[in-house]
Amino acid sequence: MTESTVPSDALRWALDRGVGALAEKMGFTWVELNPERAVATMPVEGNTQPVGLMHGGAYVVLGESLGSMHANLLAGEGRLAVGVDINATHTRSATAGTVTGVCTPIHVGRSITVHEIVVTDDQGRRCSTVRITNMIRDLPSA
Template identity: 65%
Template sequence: MTNEAIDGMKFLETRGVGALADKMGIEFQEFTIDRTVATMPVAGNTQPAMLLHGGAYVVLGESLGSMAANLFAGPNKLAVGIDINATHTASATEGYVTAVCTPIHLGRSLTVHEIVITNEAGKRCSTVRITNLIKDAK
């Protein structure tokens, strides 16, 4: 199922990242089956207390984990999220956050990815884990 020959950035150009990721300013820096990296601005994604919204961390994590799962799934397959959780351990208040997504499990029907999100000082702010189901594309 794994196809390392697929160019991840070309895959993103062809498929797109989705309207929500675009609105939130998520930008992919690196995209392979083994590692995906993206950034997101804090500005425009805050809660009333001017901290990065917890839901924004989850959107960032799901965007990376789902796209990585779809890259792994290959042609004629679709990876869809079936479980996601996040633990927030610090806050970002300015600048950008960086998310690094790595696979925990890459199977025939399920993938599990961990996404570590840090602020500009390198402090871990959130850890997201997503499980995706791989199914035939319709």
């Protein structure tokens, strides 16, 4: 994977591709996408547990959406990134406003990528750290 495989307007590429029905339903909104990182936000409202705290699974949806899309961006045309492992550590609970996920690659290889996604609340406090591993595969020939 090289930077030359990345579309010149990566954010437009992502917007055209879409993030999937689940992320859309949860209010995922792109902020930034380039070879170095991916950033998106998601509202707390509508993504909470019964007691009003941001649901841990919502943090994971944000993290997996960012990590998988960034891996697909870096994989390039004719290749597909698919998640094979994900884990999260929740250290704070957002109760209102918006959370922001910042995704950065830890490892980018020919067949595996590993990304870390730091999710923060509106005050910039870390709420969750998500790590995702994606396998990169060639798409079958048509």
